[in-house]
Amino acid sequence: MSPRSKKILAFLGTGLLFSAGLFFGQEVIQTQSHNTVEGIEADLTSLEIQNNIVTVKFKLRNTAAEKQNVTIQFKDCYIMDEVNQKKYYGLKDTDGLFIAGPAYDDQNGGRFWYGIQAGKSMGLWIKFPQPADNPASITISLPGVSPFESVKLAK
Amino acid sequence: MKSLAWAALLAFCFGPLCPLSGGRAHSGVDPALQSGKNAEDPVIPADAQEKAILALKALGANRGARAISFETAGILGVSKGVGFDSKQVQKTLKELEAKETKTTIQIDLSGDILFDFDKWDIRPDAEATLKKVGDIIKAYRSPGVLISGHSDSKGEDDYNQKLSLKRAESVRDWLVKNAGVEAGIMRTEGFGETKPVAPNANPDGSDNPAGRQKNRRVEILIKKR
Incomplete structure (x- = not known):
């Protein structure tokens, strides 16, 4: 194997490791269960604030x-x-669509509507305004899912 | 070997393993088919933050804030201070003259407000009060509520016991039907005239209408979670 091929393989290996890290090594801030769809668990995986905008990410797991x-x-x-x-x-763009995803279609400003195979999961993200009074924590509510309570907001 | 490596790289970057599958992915594809894709951490489109900044500006200083309704608090369950610590709940407790301990809340409702004489149908005037009671039960996510009916000493003991039970049951049924309180957490009892809170007669033996009025009541004991 030539040195160049070795370099390419090493690059690919690093990429795969990074990818695996994204998929399997994700930190979970809080987990709540879906109240009506059996076996669906929602992990709150990330909460970031930038320019007074709160971006939250979830992973919906089908157990x-x-x-x-x-x-x-x-x-x-x-x-x-x-x-x-x-x-x-959630914040809406000038077309009246929620700045969130992935959206299956634009119904009511957009909706997540996916079938998740057993043992699989899907990500979900939404952008919200940072609360005007700068509270130390918030509750996040997704329809059908028990609320994520006392989620700390990084200052 | 070289071309194989590049093909693998391209497949990694644009194939199903790639996390670049976020955003508004509508493509008319059966949603069930989407589940096969590995989209656990979809990348947020690059223009999303820019759009969000514009949206935030359009909302103005209050950033689109809305007051949390009592109903919202109830639906959320309010297990960590959202509801029962709220000003609205505290105000309602005061309006109902509730007696609160560490484990329970007791609300006494006058029978004369809830019911017409000798009846057990809820009077329309009483519905606003009962709605508040329902809100309190939901806000505290109470696991158990005891509704007990009481009467004054006029009339036969047996009749008073039955009337007080029917009245307690009427309150329970109203809360289930109109306030969305779960039937399974409520228990009813009719105590008739056996547990007065005021004398039915004066020391000289004469009638005590004010005392009897206090005794005609429905007590609602709400257990805290």
Whole structure:
């Protein structure tokens, strides 16, 4: 094997390791169960604040023995400032679509509607306004999923 | 070997293993087919943050904040201070003159407000009060509620016991039907005239209408989680 081929293989190996890290080594902040779709667990994997915008990422895992269809209307997702008793819905672009994904279609501003095979998972992300009163923590609500309570906001 | 390596690289970057499958992926594909793709960590489109900044500006200073309704608090379950610590809940507890301990909340409702004389149908005037009771039960995610009916001392003991039970059951049924309280957590009892909270008669033996009025009541004991 030529030195150049070795370099390419090493590069590919690094890429694969990085990819595997993304998929299998993800940190989970909090996990909640879906209340109506059996076996669906929602992991809150990331919460970032930039320019007063909160970006949250989830991983929806199907722990059931069969494929499960999951629908999440973005219009029903919100974060809540527990202390000041305020809630904030997802941000929408100028076309009226929620800045969230992946969206199967644009119904009601966009919705996550996917079948997740047994043992598989899918990611989900949504952008919200950072609460105006800068609370230390928030509650995140996805329809059908128990609320993610007391999620700390990084300052 | 060289071309094989490049093909593998391209497959890695653009194939199904690639995480670049986020965004608005609508393509008319059966959603069930999408599940085969490995999209655990979809990459957020590059313009998403820019769009979000514009959207945030359009919302103005309050950033689209909305007040949390009582109903929202109830639906969420409010297990960590969202509801029962809220000003709205505290205000309602005060309005209902609730007695609160570490483990329970007791709300006493006057029978004269809830029911007409000798009846057990809920009066329309009482519905707003009962709605508040339902809100409290839901906000605290109570695991158990005891509804007990009480009467004054006028009339036969047996009749008073039955009337007080029917009244307690009416309150329970109203809460289930109109306030969305789960039937399974509520228990009803009719105590008749056996547990007065005020004397039915004065020391000289004369009638005590004010005392009897206090005794005609429904007590709602809400267990905290």
